[in-house]
Amino acid sequence: MSSGAEPARGADGGWSRRRFVGALTGAVAATALPAPAAPPAEPADAAGVGSPPTGGPPSPAGSPSSGRSPAPTARRLFLGTYTSVDGGGKGIGLATYDSATGAITSTGTVTGVADPSYLAVHPDGHTLYAVDERPEGGVTAVRLAGDKVLGTRSTGGAGPCHLSVHPSGRWLLSANYGSGSVAVHPIDASGALGERTALVKHTRPAPGPGQQGPHAHQFLTGPDAGHVLAVDLGTDTVYTYRLDTSEGTLAEVSQAHTRPGAGPRHLTFHPGGRFAYLANEVDNTVVVCGYDRTSGRLTLGNAQSTGTGTGTNYPAQFLVTSDGAYAFLANRGANSLTRYAVEADGARLRLLDTVPVHGDFPRQIAFSPDERLLFAANQRSGTVSVFHVDGASGGLRLAGEPFASPVAVCALPL
Numbered sequence: 499m500s501s502g503a504e505p506a507r508g509a510d511g512g513w514s515r516r517r518f519v520g521a522l523t524g525a526v527a528a529t530a531l532p533a534p535a536a537p538p539a540e541p542a543d544a545a546g547v548g549s550p551p552t553g554g555p556p557s558p559a560g561s562p563s564s565g566r567s568p569a570p571t572a573r574r575l576f577l578g579t580y581t582s583v584d585g586g587g588k589g590i591g592l593a594t595y596d597s598a599t600g601a602i603t604s605t606g607t608v609t610g611v612a613d614p615s616y617l618a619v620h621p622d623g624h625t626l627y628a629v630d631e632r633p634e635g636g637v638t639a640v641r642l643a644g645d646k647v648l649g650t651r652s653t654g655g656a657g658p659c660h661l662s663v664h665p666s667g668r669w670l671l672s673a674n675y676g677s678g679s680v681a682v683h684p685i686d687a688s689g690a691l692g693e694r695t696a697l698v699k700h701t702r703p704a705p706g707p708g709q710q711g712p713h714a715h716q717f718l719t720g721p722d723a724g725h726v727l728a729v730d731l732g733t734d735t736v737y738t739y740r741l742d743t744s745e746g747t748l749a750e751v752s753q754a755h756t757r758p759g760a761g762p763r764h765l766t767f768h769p770g771g772r773f774a775y776l777a778n779e780v781d782n783t784v785v786v787c788g789y790d791r792t793s794g795r796l797t798l799g800n801a802q803s804t805g806t807g808t809g810t811n812y813p814a815q816f817l818v819t820s821d822g823a824y825a826f827l828a829n830r831g832a833n834s835l836t837r838y839a840v841e842a843d844g845a846r847l848r849l850l851d852t853v854p855v856h857g858d859f860p861r862q863i864a865f866s867p868d869e870r871l872l873f874a875a876n877q878r879s880g881t882v883s884v885f886h887v888d889g890a891s892g893g894l895r896l897a898g899e900p901f902a903s904p905v906a907v908c909a910l911p912l
Contacts, residue, residue: 570598573866574642576626577882578617578875578908585880587904590614590628592645595911600871600884600897608645611638616660616862617910621667625689626910629658629672637661637672637683639691648690654697655679660716664723669695669746671717671726678712680728680739682746695746698728698739706734707759708780715763715779721771725751725794731761731779736787738794754796756785766816766825768844775816775825775847777804782811784827786847805852806832815863817872824892828860828874835863835874835885837892853894857881861907871897873909882909 577591590608595601614628624643630636630650635658639648655674662671663685670683670691682696700712713732720727720738726748728737734756739748756762761780767789768774774796776785783801790797804813804827811831818825822844827836834852841848857876864873865887872894874883881900888895903909 570596572603573597574912575602575873576617576619576908576910576912577903577906578614578628578862578910579903579905580613580615580631580907581611582613582632583905585904590617590626590640591903593901593903595866595871595884597866597868597871600886602882602884602901604903606645608640608647610647611640611650612636614638615907616658617908618662618670619910619912620663620685620689621665622689623912625685627661627663627670627691629653629661631657631659631675633657633676635672635674635676637670637681637691639685639689641689648688651683651691651694653679653681654694655681655699655714660714662718664719664726664741664743666723666743668743669741671719673714673717673728675713675715675731678714678730678732680714680717680737680748682741682748684746696748698748698750700728700730700733700735700737703733703735703753703755705732706761709733709761716765718765720789720791720794721767722791722794727765727794727796729762729765729776731763734758734760734762736762736765736776736796736798738796740794751793752795754787754798756798757781757801760801763813764815766818768818768840769820769822770844773844775818777813777816777827779812779814782806782808782813782831784813784816784847786845788845802847803849804829804832805836805849806834814861817863817865819865819869819887819889819892821889826863826872826892826894828855828863830859830861830877833858833860833876835860835872835894837894839892850892853885856883856896857900862909864909864911866911871911873911875903875906875909876900877905877907880904880906882906 575593579587592606613631615631626640635653636650638650656676659675660673679699684692709732716729736754760778763779788797814828825838838847858879859877861877883900884897885894
């Protein structure tokens, strides 16, 4: 991958051709989606991007709205980057952050990992995983005790840009952007990866307007843990697969199609498990989706505003608080974070406002485990912005000057 900002992704996805707009608009009317017929089951971790790294919600005493202030604690922070671009990093960045102030301190680098642009942690907290976003894609495991690289396995595709760990801790899911495919790897008792057990390329439907092929952008587990969902920007489709949790194989069960040219990028589930929120990168919209936990079928509602105007914006990633009250969206073009109130038990997003991210091109956002802090990795400015999160209002307040980190494309706080 090569580019001064984000690795080139082919003629249809080259960032150099895109212009950005930063105009902000007021709130728009919220769009509700009728609830699926199936009743909600108990909340479960969707194992998606932005979930607390331990896989569970914060304890009541540590929740943002509890009114109790925890004692300051130095906690670990891992930073994804590109190693093959000018000004990029040397591997996975290591740092600590103060859980009370959000102040970040660099502690070193895990070298020997190529283009670790996205990171995820095992539910037991002992192993870190990184994609190697290169033409011959790979996934790498790192034991956190001693920061030892355990090895790399091929994803069977090009340019993997996202990965997640199944809640069981037995399977690693990865998405190959360049080749439009998704892969499954087994995880052994040590946290190391075995040989790939599944590789599925998205061959239908045909690519959307302006796209030359499929571009898998995310692969995550549904709330029922038996289904896994792949978001493909190139085909304007979210695919649902049944994961055989004994063999690690995939069987497609349904497809959900956005409007042509929407370019879906990132999906996040509401903690109730009946609804999810989809960010469409190309047409600058978000969609409330219904989810049937029995069949794994996703039903898309109407497109809504990101609060950034009608021009090009490239929304990147959604986060939802563990109590299901607020959702946050990273906007790369407008360099902002959109704040939504979540209403009707997850069926409706009401746009509240947008907040400057104090950086350029926020590629990824994540909560600290107690959700008192939100981290934004700003790719083009090479910084990580940290915000205090008000649990009662969903308000965001910048926690000091952004932290310098070369080509920051992922910040994973533990």
